[in-house]
Structures are given as C-alpha cells and as structure tokens.
Amino acid sequence: MNKQLRILISSIAIMAFVAACASHRYTVVEPPKASLTNYSVLEIPEFDSNLKSAEAMELAKVFDDRLMREIASYRAQHPEDVVYDQVVKSTDQVDDVLVMQGTVISYEEGSRAKRYFIGLGSGKAYCTIQVKFLDKASGEELARTNFDGELSVLGRNPSK
Numbered sequence: 001m002n003k004q005l006r007i008l009i010s011s012i013a014i015m016a017f018v019a020a021c022a023s024h025r026y027t028v029v030e031p032p033k034a035s036l037t038n039y040s041v042l043e044i045p046e047f048d049s050n051l052k053s054a055e056a057m058e059l060a061k062v063f064d065d066r067l068m069r070e071i072a073s074y075r076a077q078h079p080e081d082v083v084y085d086q087v088v089k090s091t092d093q094v095d096d097v098l099v100m101q102g103t104v105i106s107y108e109e110g111s112r113a114k115r116y117f118i119g120l121g122s123g124k125a126y127c128t129i130q131v132k133f134l135d136k137a138s139g140e141e142l143a144r145t146n147f148d149g150e151l152s153v154l155g156r157n158p159s160k
Contacts, residue, residue: 029130030144036133039098042084043091043136044068047102047129056107059127063102064089097136105130105146124150 044067049060071087084098091097106128126149133143 025148027146027148028143029146030141032133032143033140034135034142036098036142037083039096040085041091041093041097042087043097043099044071044087044089045099045101046089047104049104049107051104051107053107053109055109056104056127059107060102060104063104063129067102094137098142099132099134099136101132101134103130103132104128106148126150 044064047060047063049056051057068087068089075082075087104127106126108126129147129149131145131147132141133145134141
C-alpha cells in the first residue's frame with residue numbers, strides 16, 4: 001500500500017474509534033483497486049446496521065456525526081495531513097467524490113453494570129464496522145475495510 005493510502009486508512013481508523021472506542025484495529029477486506037486519495041471530496045453519509053437491536057441501530061445512527069467531528073478536529077490540528085478539500089455528510093456533486101459507506105456488522109453490548117460498578121475494563125462492549133469506499137460517479141467499490149473496537153462510552157449517552 002502506498003504511503004498516502006496507509007495514512008488515510010490509519011487516520012480514519014484512529015478518528016473512527018477515538019470517537020467511540022477504547023481500542024481498535026482494522027482489517028483490509030478488499031484492497032484498494034485505485035487510489036483513495038485522488039478525490040477532492042470525501043462524503044460520509046449516515047451509517048447503517050445489519051443488526052436490528054436498538055443499541056446497534058443507535059450506534060450506527062450517531063457514528064457518522066462523531067466521525068465528522070473527529071475529522072474536523074484532526075484537520076484543524078494537522079493541516080499538513082489534509083487529504084481531501086472537503087469532508088461532508090452529503091453533496092449533490094458526483095464527480096471527484098469518494099463515498100465512505102459504513103455499516104455496523106457486529107455488536108456485543110457487554111454489561112453496563114460491570115462497566116459502572118467494577119470498571120477496569122470489565123463489561124466491555126465490542127463492535128465491527130465495515131466501511132466500503134465507493135466512487136460516487138461510477139458506483140464502483142474501490143476498497144472494503146473492517147474496523148473492530150472496544151466501545152468505552154456506550155453506557156453513557158451515545159450521541160455525545
């Protein structure tokens with residue numbers, strides 16, 4: 001993988017799981033067919049969930065907002081590492097847009113009581129979010145990555 005692509009995927013992994021997770025790792029499921037850094041716009045629509053539990057649906061619903069806040073913060077603090085001219089939730093623009101389509105594919109709630117009363121890592125929640133990177137103009141899937149993490153904040157309000 002080229003250096004820019006590694007930086008991009010690592011940055012997204014860090015931002016994604018800083019937003020809601022205590023620790024994380026990512027797995028490239030489908031390696032990039034083309035460079036993900038040759039776009040001027042990154043579009044991050046609301047995430048979806050293959051799971052229909054209320055908790056998984058809520059996590060999917062708030063994750064894009066958290067990710068957008070983390071990206072904005074990262075861009076402000078590291079202007080030399082900015083890859084895209086714009087990062088948006090939605091745009092009518094089609095050309096030169098990379099879509100980051102996220103889906104919660106695994107979620108284990110853990111024990112809120114253990115997190116509250118015992119702490120020290122007991123009762124952890126876990127999730128896996130699959131991200132597809134799509135060329136918006138062609139609809140072609142360019143890459144697929146799974147992000148796995150231990151959730152540290154789900155015992156609290158997940159929308160914060």
